[in-house]
Amino acid sequence: MPKLDLKTAGPFIALVAIFIIGVLVNDAFLSSGNLSNILARSSFIGIVAIGATFVITAGGIDLSVGSMAAFISGCMILLMNALMDSIDSMVVIIILAVIASLGIGAVAGLINGLLTTKAKIEAFIVTLGTMGIYRSLVTYMADGGTLSLNFTIGDIYSEVYYGVFLGLPYPVWVFIAVAVIGYVLLNMTVFGRHCFAVGSNESVARYSAIHVDRVKTATYMLQGVCVSIATIIYVPRLGSASGQTGILWELEAIAAVIIGGTVLKGGYGRIGGTVVGALILTLIGNILNLTDAVSNYLNGAVQGIIVIVAVYLQRGAWRRD
């Protein structure tokens, strides 16, 4: 069935095409430094987008991820700075911060999930609300400025972002790991099937003895944990957090998911597509940086066009069958 192939392969073909454009535009594009930079940068959005794939597949939406990332960054930095006085081992401090980060992410997701399922408020409204709350909290925590990580810790922690294993930066390995786990979870487990079913038709899911509320809440928690993983590898990059951290991440994550072929109305999701979508978005930014033909300021416009075209192609494929 060529139709199905096109649909699965579409995002991948686009990725290859954009890659070729990159090669043609600038020789520096193919340098190992640039390539590993692209991969590392796409890791943040990619990891967040993998969480978003679950939420969207199950028929939800989470707009709060960017603010959540900023808030978790802020919490981690404050916690690590505070622990400096009482704990000697920097590694222990970092591990504690990582654990706290995962906890905050999970709880934040749980709150989004419970508000949508138990309080029965639309996901769009709930996460629009929490988006504002987290953004404002981090600005308040930073007193309107920037929270900076203590230098001594920052030095050690920066290894997480800059360290390299088998030629690839650590964030890329984390991205790969999250993607593989996400793939298995979505495609090979009962939970994954239930996500598809809930997103496809909640009523059918309920009459199939699926715990609809639990599945939906779990997707938001998964999203929260993904945000916290992305944050864990993002904090050492800059060593700071402010009201500007993670801005528009939610849109980039959703864009990556949609470009990858996941259906926004739910019921169908693809982890592989999401990974490709995240790579496409980062590649575009990177190529615009390397060329003078199009201003770098138009990055958002190009991304926007890509999203619209991707959805248009998706719809066409839906219509045909």
Added chain:
Amino acid sequence: MSEEEHNIVTLSVKNLHKSFGPVEVLHGLDITLRGGEVHAILGENGAGKSTLVKILSGFEPLSSGELLLAKDGGEAELLTEWDNETAERSGVVLIHQEFNLAEQLTVAENIFLGNEIKGRLFLNKKAMKRKAQEYLDILRSEIDPDATVDRLAVSAKQMVEIAKAQAKNARVLILDEPTAVLTQQESQVLFELIERFRQDGVAIVFISHKLDEIEQIADVITILRDGEMVGSYPASKLSKDDMARLMVGRELSSLFPQMPALPNEAEVVLKVSDLLLPGNSKSSSFELRKGEVLGFSGLVGSGRTALMETVLGLRKAAKANRGTIEVRGERANFKQLSSARGKGIAYLTKDRKGSGLLLEKGLSFNFSLFSLHKMSRLLIDTRSEAIAFEKAIETFDIRMKDKSIVAGNLSGGNQQKLLLAKILEAQPSIIIIDEPTRGIDIGTKSQIYHFIAQLIESGHSLILISSDITEIIGLSHRVAVMYHGELSGVLAGDELDEHEIMRYATGLKSKSQNNKPQKNESETSGISNAQA
């Protein structure tokens, strides 16, 4: 409409062919619909009835052949540009099986939708309301023209559709399975209406799977089989057996299988006591025994589905009285369907498309959704899933062009078999099935009845909710009848008679009122109506 305004039309098709892409689905039909006749169209699912009525009403173009319309016995006019709008202007109106009403608008607004009475600038709401009331009066309906449609019962919605057809001055009225969603009583009201339309010279096309209805009201019967015309016959020349035989193309073994008798001392597997539905004052109690089919009869909206869904934890019971549920003597309180499934209870919903199957998902995906926990540990064992699916296709005789199609592309009967396969894969011992044969052709119907008999033979217990009284009587050991959200009685033995059931279903009789003792003692008969 006064007698003088009669305009009798004759709509006919000659050598009608219809193809979808390369596939021809109608192979040369010749049918004439005359004013003042009720023309029944009969055929199994997939025989081409729906396609035919869509062509007649201008929703689908024909591929080749002629459509002819003659007015008042005049010359037949060849219809070339036949779309839905033209059809309705010519008085050819189709009432869809799934209604075409704007749920949020009022009855009057719906009746005149797309056909509004306008003043100079704005809609003339008063005139529309008055006129709507007139139409409803003619139908002897008590529906309030100001009520919003979403609050109406199914039968009332259908009434609105008919009033809408009147507003369009229908001369050819096509009813696609109008009684599928009606109770027998409501159907009779509809038949009276049809009779009045007939006397008024309207040509009526009536599609139904219910042969006794066709026998009752049809003047002419056209039978289709696999898109071919078997023939058009005067209704007086065909018996129900003839109809079934011509439709299926082979002799049907008896529709209802021989049901195994219920042993006297059969263990009670499900006992529901004093369960109160929200908004009701009386609670309901009943018992189901091993190897029994307990029928649930009643009018649409009498609370049969609500009662079962409450038992299963799909709906909440009234706060005042949650009642008690015992499964094989053990107390149970199901908060969600999975706990009921854990106790070996499965529920087949009546809403096949809305709650039963994921129409845009594959067949195997749908099949395993209710029993996935049995096919997986950490990961889903896709091999055992595939094997189970293959087996189910065979056991339930699910027919499809290609295993990779989505559930929405299966015919209604095969969807129902897939749904049955889905819930039975969880290997329940107590099965609650709700309207298992609604909108299904007679061949598949008979198959489903035989599946039910097999289940009973192998020791399963079954609750059968159905609005088809023949089906209820044909399959049930005992019949519980509901009226207005409460059980009005449980009938057994000689009481299992259509009229007796209707008396309970319409509130004329009730076991709690006359306190008539059951054949056994009222304790063991399983039914009592407790005061809340």
